[in-house]
Amino acid sequence: MLQAGILFALCLAALAFIPLHDESWWPGPPSARQGWLAALLLAAYVGASVARLWRTRRGERAQAASDATDARAPEADEWLVIHASQTGQAFELAQRTAESLRAAGLRARLRDIARLDAATLTAARQALFVASTTGEGDPPDPAAAFIRAAMRPDLALPGLRYAVLALGDRSYQNYCAFGHALDQWLRGAGASPLFDLVEVDNGDPAALRHWQHHLGVAAGAPELPDWSPASYAPWTLAARRELNPGSVGGAVHEVRLSPPAGSHPQWRAGDIAEIGPRQAPSAVAALLVATGLDPATQVRVGDARASLRDLLSRSHLPAAEDVQGLDAQALAARLQPLPHREYSIASVPGEGALRLLLRRMLRPDGSPGVGSGWLCDHAPAGGMIDLRTRANPGFRGPATDVPLVLVGNGTGIAGLRAHLAERVAAGGHRSWLLFGERHADRDFHLREDILQWLDDGALARLDLAFSRDGDGAGLPASAATGDNAAMHRGYVQDALRTEAARLRQWVDDGATILVCGSLKGMAPGVDAVLREVLGKERVEELLVAGRYRRDVY
Secondary structure (H helix, E strand, O other): OHHHHHHHHHHHHHHHHHHHOOHHHOOOOOOHHHHHHHHHHHHHHHHHHHHHHHHHHHHHHHHHHHHHOOOOOOOOOEEEEEEEOOOOHHHHHHHHHHHHHHHOOOEEEEEEHHHOOHHHHHHOOEEEEEEEOEOOOEOOHHHHHHHHHOOOOOOOOOOOEEEEEEEEOOOOOOOOHHHHHHHHHHHHOOOEEOOOOEEEEOOOHHHHHHHHHHHHHHOOOOOOOOOOOOOOEEEEEEEEEEOOOOOOOOOEEEEEEEOOOOOOOOOOOOOEEEEEOOOOHHHHHHHHHHHOOOOOOEEEEOOEEEEHHHHHHOEOOOOHHHOOOOOHHHHHHHOOEOOOEEEEEOOOHHHOOEEEEEEOOEOOOOOEOHHHHHHHHHOOOOOEEEEEEEOOHHHOOOOOOOOEEEEEEHHHHHHHHHHHHHHHHOOOOOEEEEEEEOOHHHHOOOHHHHHHHHHHOOOOEEEEEEOOOOOOOOOOHHHHOOOOEEEEOOOHHHHHHHOHHHHHHHHHOOOEEEEEEOOOOHHHHHHHHHHHHHOHHHHHHHHHHOOEEEEEO
């Protein structure tokens, strides 16, 4: 409002001086064209000021509406979306987060951290924190009261599930420091993470898509559209095979992808593949038949054009009765794009292909999910797959000469295998793998590579836990009788507990621990064993030092 007042006063002052002059006052008076240009620039400035004022007022109204309900204790099915903002970015992202939850049919309440107290947080069951860091690792100003009054070491939050979106600038030494401090305090208070902290460097769209992906999975709404679309490259589906025929745990497929001709993409172990999935061709064809529209019709999509069939394959499909009578362009205007899917990369560039492991996910009606259905069933061999790789610094491994403990289950072996491949290529040998699944004869994924590295000495130690097999079943005799491998009854966290003395020795020797796999069951189980064996303070030290990292989902 102040900007608009100043602008109005300047305009009045300029008009007051007009009668004092005629065109002779300046030997080069402006032309009519220049006058119109000045008027347009002035109008643009006024428009921008009004738009910014409107956005600010809209945010203030939304916050006021939220503040009006602050006195009410959160209900069990309600999500608190808490923003700790210095410049407004965290507030805007919190708004988007709350809107996404509401679009999924969930109840979400926006809350300023300055108005958050310990009683409200204790009563909450789900909380999402969007936290900025300012200066050299300082919390934003609105967080001061919360830090002083609520972030106490004696506060217990055992009933809270939470996640943290940490905003920062990687050029500063204490990157995302307040977000990390908040996450560590919540863990120490007994709260359970919905998923691991997500760092965002200067509003990185890929990191925000990662947050959306995890949010959709945690909220049971994986079909929510991305806030910003990814820019994919056309990779080729080079090979696909099912790894565990007959498994009771669902089919797991290995997919090998080749990059576009002439390109040489680079990624590191721990990085992520973002996939743009497609609908089953049969589903697209059925909708086109029902509407009577020509699949080859070209439609506008933003500034580009695409065939109706191609656009439908990349979109949520509406019910045929909802779009009857629409022409192709009108139908295109109603479509919402499919969100991306994320998968841990199982290989390194030097192996010549990007390898993924994914389990076919089934809907309640028994049909495969869009992402896994596309890659496991519908994408043709030799066909194009929309893909981009995304750096994941939070799951990078240590230097080759640093001991590495790898712990995971199920398709989490993909991310762990990439770390082993990277270390083997660099000549590293002190690596210890602990892996768990159901049956050794069907669910020991990528066993050929792992056992070869064990035989070669590139893998120093292997511990396997198959929950539905007896001790020793499925492990080759040469490995079973050696002192560098063992089978365990139960789950991978049980194997880790059995090897407690070895674990303490490796950590004392400076080892980094990487965990990859299921967020439910495995990840909290492994974390509990680590705290039991090493002690809570030691585990917190490992987290702060980056020696305990997770990629769980």
